[in-house]
Amino acid sequence: MAEMALRNVCKQFDSAHYGVKNFNLDIHDKEFVIFVGPSGCGKSTTLRLIAGLEEITDGELWIDGKLCNYLEPRERDISMVFQNYALYPNMTVYENIAYSLKIRKVPKKEIDKRVKEVAKILEIEPLLKRKPVALSGGQKQRVAIGAAIIRKPKAFLMDEPLSNLDAKLRAQMRVELKKIHNQLDTTIIYVTHDQTEAMTLGTKIVVMKDGEIQQVDTPQNIYSNPINKFVAGFVGSPSMNFIACDVEEEAGKVVLIFAINNAIKKIYPNNHDAQLIREKYMGKRVILGIRPEDVYEYEEAKKRKIDLNSVGIEEEIVTREMLGAEVMLYFEEQNRTHAVKLGPENKTRIGEKIQLFFDTDQIHIFDIETGRNILYRERN
Ligand SMILES: Nc1ncnc2c1ncn2[C@@H]1O[C@H](COP(=O)(O)OP(=O)(O)OP(=O)(O)O)[C@@H](O)[C@H]1O
Ligand SMILES: [Mg+2]
Incomplete structure (x- = not known):
């Protein structure tokens, strides 16, 4: 059981260089918190600060309920599983x-009971007598997790614990x-x-960039409901x-205009969105974001009652990926590659054109300068 609070935690490596900056986070008991972000954004550093392997420079x-900045790692009662x-x-x-447990002088009988419990949870009972050399990567990983959970610490910190496993084992270990x-x-x-790990395991996700929480x-x-374009x-x-x-106005309505394939295309946001856009962005340039699964072909768009007056774009497919349950098509515009996720029945081939409709809801x-999500919904 552990409640944690990080208050303006900083890790400054040298005068110009922060590994982590003004990190504020509340972690409640029994939460499964995920840290994600690009390489070098400070994920491992934050874990090491919490574990006590690295000194907090500020915050x-x-x-x-106990201030832990100056506690030794042992005294924090936290267990860490590393990538290697x-x-x-x-x-x-x-x-x-x-x-x-042995180095903590726990009685042999108690140790035996706990090892067997842990081995059962991890389904490694038949492996107990083996040496690590005789284990597969996934089995080693489970043993390492077993060694961490046997202590029943207040919290576990895990730094990419599944990254050495193949896709199938990863999926299995995730479960x-x-x-x-x-x-x-x-x-x-x-x-x-x-x-997938982040989305399926987490009860809470912390997205980081350059040492700061986004x-x-x-x-x-x-x-x-991402807060900005980065997230x-x-x-x-x-x-x-x-x-x-x-962003322009057309007969009193907000319209988003862009040129695609040298043709002018228009998107009519719904009333709620239009109001938020109108407030500050009339006459300005913004970034429109749409996920691959929110773009449809004509028939599907009609079925879903999507506004067919809004962009029906015609695009030449440059890459096609058949993923079994879905097909991913890619086209190029504004010097970027865009992705569309359609049903597996779609047979569009590379070089062919396809008409696509955006689900305007x-x-x-996004603000073109700050990246702020103009439609971000604040919740309490
Ligand atoms: N001991 C150190 N001295 C100086 N800079 C460091 C030190 N340790 C880490 N850094 C820097 O701090 C930043 C954050 O590093 P960190 O290892 O926390 O990133 P990460 O998010 O875990 O990245 P990855 O996904 O690649 O593991 C990086 O820019 C890194 O170079
Ligand atoms: Mg790391």
Whole structure:
């Protein structure tokens, strides 16, 4: 059980260089918090600050109401699993898992009980007598997680723990981790590059960039209500499509205009969005964002009662990816590649043209200078 609070936490490596800057975050008991962001944005540094492996240069770290800035890692009662899981090669799986209890002088009988419990959760009971060398990558990973969870610490910090595994094992371990989280009822902070891991495991996602938090919210809200263009573009794969357009007025209505394939295209935002855009952006240039799954072909658009007066763009397909349950088509405009996700029945081939309609209720509009999401919905 652990409640954590980070208050303006900073890690300054030298006079000009921050690893983490003004980090403010509340983590509640039993949350599964995910840190995501590009390489070098400070994810590992933040974990190391929480674990006590790195000194906080400014700000406060509170764990269960106690100021922890100056506590030794041991005293924080936090367990960390790294990307390169370290197992002792000359110990068996059993001894590896038992190690942290053994050095704490926990009675043998109690250790035995706990090792067996953990082995059961992780389904590694048949492996207990083996040495790490005789394990697969995924099995080693599970043993490392076992060695971390046996202590029942207040919180687990995991830094890309699945990154060495192949796609299938990752998916399997993802399900395991979710189960472990439910069974252990514990707080987990988890760093990943993997979109699916972030979306499926997290109860809360923290998106970081250049050492600073961009947005903290549930996976669903991060995806559907990103605070800025960076978050919108970072979360989701393939990425959200961005098209620059001009805000104009047409017979009293707000219209977004852009040229695509040398033809002028228009988007009529819904009334709610139009009002927010009109306030500050009339006559200005903005960035329109639309996710690949919010673009449809004519028949599907008609079925979904999408406004067919809004952009029907005709595009030449430059890449096609058949993913089984869906097909991904790519076209180029404004010197960028844009993605569209359609049903697997779509047979458009590379070089062919396709007519596409945007679901105008799903558009995002960003300030061209600050990247702020003009349609961002504040919630309490
Ligand atoms: N000991 C150090 N001294 C100086 N700079 C450091 C040190 N450790 C990390 N940094 C810098 O701090 C920034 C954040 O690093 P960090 O390892 O936290 O990134 P990350 O988000 O974990 O990246 P990745 O996804 O690549 O693991 C980087 O610019 C890195 O170069
Ligand atoms: Mg890292």
